[in-house]
Structures are given as C-alpha cells and as structure tokens.
Amino acid sequence: MNFKINNWRVLISIIFSVFIFVNCAGKARKPAPKPIGQISPHFEISLRLADSLWANRTNPDNALDALYAYEYLAQKDSTNLPIWSKLVHAYYFYAEYIQAQNQVRRDSLFGIGYNITREMLKRSKPYQSVMVTAGDPLLALKSLESPYEQILYWGTACLAQWSATKGEIVQRGQRKWIFAALNQIHDLDSTFYFGGYDRFMGALLCVDPAAGQNAPDEARKYFDVAREIAPDYLGTYILEARYYAPLVQDEALFNQLLATVRTAELDLKKPYGPENYFEKRRCEYLELAASEKGWFNKQ
Template sequence: MGFSARKLTLSFLLLSLLLLGAGCATSRTSGWEKGSDQVTLSDKDKKELEAKAGVHWAKRYVREDLLKFIDAYETLSKADQNSYKYLVGLCRGYYLLADGHTSEIEEKKLLWEKGLTFGERAMATNPAFKTKVVAEGGKIEAALDTLTKNEVEAIYWSAVNLGKWASASGIAAKLKFKSRIQEMINRVGTLEPTFFYGAVQRYWGAFYAIAPSFAGGDLNKAKENFDKSLEVQKDYLGTYVLYAELYATKKSDRKLFEEKLNYVLKADAHKIQEIAPENLIEQEKARNLLKKMEELF
C-alpha cells in the first residue's frame, strides 16, 4: 500500500472513530422527550407575570434582566406547556444569555442546550411536525417541510442554539449535526428570506468564514454573504461584528477589522428600537475585540 493510500485509510479510520464517538459524546435528548413541571396560575397572575417579563425583555442587554425574563417565561411555560410564544421566547432568551452574557464555555453549552430544548418543543406545537418526529420517530430534517412561516422563529433559534452547542462540543458533534443545522437554516431562508435582519445570509457568511476549505469554507463566499446580510439590514450591528471577528481575522485584514468594529461603536444602537438591546450587546463585543486586536493579528 502506497503512502497516499495509507494516509487516506488512516484519515478514514480517524473519521470513523470520531463518528462512533459522536454517538455517546454528543448525544442529547430531544426537547419533546423531556418532562416539565406543571404549575397553575390564575389569569391575573399570568397577566402580571407577562407584564413583568416584557419590562425585563426590553432591558435584555443587562444580564440580570434577561435572567428575570427567562424565570418569568419558564413559570408561564409551566402553566401553559404548549404555548409557542413562551417556548420560542425561552429558546431565543437562552441563546442570548449564552452568546451575550456568558464567558465560560461549559456554561454556554448548558444554556444553548436549554435553548434548543425549548425550541424543539416550540417546533412540535405544529401538529404535522409533531406527528412525524414524535409519533413516527422521524428525523427533524425529514419533517422540516411541515413547518410554516408561523414556526420560523423556532426553526432559526433552534438551529443557532444547536450550531453553537455543537461547535463548542467538538468535531464529532459538528459532523453529526452539520446537515440538520444547514437544512434548518435553508428552511428559514425558504419561508422568510430576510428573517431577523439578514440572519440567513449572516449565518452563511459565518459558516464560509469559519469552515476549513476542505469542508466548504470559502472567504469569497463569506464576504458575499455578509454583504448580502448588510443589504437586507445595515443597522443590525451583529453582522459587522461577525464580519470583523470571522472574516477580517481569517483574511488577516487588520484595517477592515478596525473599520467594521469602529463603525459599530459609532453607530446609533437605538436606530431600530426593537433590536436596541442586541445592538448594545454587539457594541460591547466590538470593544472587547478591539482590545484583543494585537492577539488576533
């Protein structure tokens, strides 16, 4: 056997071991398989708790407020276990808590997994989807076509929670869930191409920037997709942060890195009021990245 053949065989064996390891090291229980405590709330209590949750959500750029929002929505969800509103709110809330307010990777993983659990339950509020994946035991990928624009939030926030959790869990998890995540993002793109201020294009920009070339990485495609995301909405600051953090660093373009992050710092975070909290978080990320510039370049 020649050197190339031996190298190929070894690579195949290593990949096989990783995939075998994925069965135990990256296994998780789907959200609809997990039990949940149930509580009883009066209509008055629900209304008051929803009002409090709304106040805290508006200040979600503060960790303590986001935690209070999550606590309120978890209680509301226990009182109404099939409420899509509460489930998808928790899916997004846990994602933001991990992404914007947590630094320790193991804690982040726990939060992303919690967010995914609620997101899966939110998707399963669609009866046709629930039949396919719960009653018939089918794969999520094969049931995505049953989900509609009504569930687009659940699909997207579940996908990014899963993506972040898998990336933080290692190569085996990334290999195991790559296709599912990408098919979920594609479904969002089909149902609502401009969802969440260019989120689909932003995802692909990040994917092409992060992935090695043998796995589909392509800096030209990364730039193209980040630019498309900005065409959808130029005032969502998270796109500029990812552009700098993922594309400019890999391109070794220090000037572009500074340009994008300084733009974020000078921007009006409140220009789009409904995402002002996210923009404030992104401005803090930009400050931290600029402090690390010497390490990154």
C-alpha cells in the same frame, strides 16, 4: 429545566395576587372551558410584565428575570409556541451576552435552549407525520410552517454556539441539521430577525470545516445581504470582523468594521438595541484576541 422562580420581585407578587383573586372568586362554580387560543387576563398581564423585563435586558438581572418569566408562562400554557420561542431566545441571549466569559455556563444554557426547541418540534403534527413515515429529521424540518421559524432560529443558534467549542467531529455531526434548519427558516421568512439567516450563513461558511474554496466569497455576499436588510444591526459587523476578516487576512477591513460599530449611534429603544449595546462592548475584546492570537500574521 430546574430554574426556580425566585427573582421576579414586582412581577411575581402581581401574579400571585391575581391568582388568589381568581381562585377565590371561582370557587362558587366551575369555570367554563377556555377556548383554544384565548389568553386569560392574568396571563396577559404576566406576559406584558415579562416583555417589559425583556425590553430592558441590558441589565443582567432583567435578562435573567425575563428568562424566568417566560419559563413560568411557557409552563402555564405549554401549547403556546410564541412563548416557548421567547424562552429559547432568552436562553440564547443570556448565554451569548451575559455569560460570555463562562464557557461551562454558556454551554449549559445553549444546550437547554436547543433541547427545548427539539421538544417543541415534536409537537408539530406535520413534523411528527414525516418522522413517523420517513424517520428523517432533515426532511421533517421542511414540513414546519410559520411561526416555527422563530423557535427554530434561536434553537439552531443555540446548537451552533454549543457545537462551536466541541471540535471538528461534533461540528460535522451537527452541520447537516443546522444548514437544513436555516434553509427552512429562510423559506418561511427570508428576513427573520433583521437578516438573521444571512448573518448566520456568513459566519457559518467562514468556520464550516466542509466549506469549499468559494466559501469566503459566499460568506461576504451573505454579510452584505444582512447589512442591506438591517444596516444598523451591529452583530453583522462584529461577526464579519471576527470570522471573515481573519479568514481572508484583511486587517484593514477588520479595523474598519470595528470602527463602524464603535461610532454607531446606540438606540436602546430599537428591538435589537440591547444586542447592539453588547456588540459595541466586543470591539476591545476582538482587538485583543486578534493581537494575542495572531489572526493576521498567517503566512
């Protein structure tokens, strides 16, 4: 990770001011060791500011600044799994929504997010124990405990998006790991990120080259469950419109799903409000793609 912290404005000035004060005040005597899990005051202030940037991530500058901030904090406290989870989420968000039209940049960001996840999994003692004794990463995934579902979800999302443009051979190579990771996420928190597991599974079954004949029916059920968990999470409707409707050649459903997204009330104060903001903007793109690529003209 070679990002430089050069975009923080207010955040970085406050951090440096606090650090200078702490360093000057602490020269008289060596500070006592920090108890495990204790968050220092300046770290907590920095985290609050980073979270504030993240809450306003509809602004691309804020989204990037939040990514920089989480990376800085993760490097300052390399054992803080929740911070690393926020960082991988930030990489996913920035690639998926802000860099949506730049495939090369998207791939790079998704790759970084996934690689961070793999490195953090190695810090799990149960995971490492299974890898040493069995050498099976799929079996090792089953050993992960909460809150690993957070970083595992976003890392898996990064991997899935990265592999989506790499062809069937690459997709088949990543298939087992992705499904194993999703199953473990479900075991740890079945409703994580507002129905993320079911939303993810619904989309995957629509594009999985190894999916069986019942895949469309199963995919629809997953989308239905995701909607039950979070009826106003618009990404579920967009994914169903993008993948399921063309798969079953249901143009009426496609139009209905996009109409639901268009007319949905936007509340940016919700934790997924920024995602909904960008999902609404995808309606026109999907309509254009459906027309140009003939999604509903298959014989």
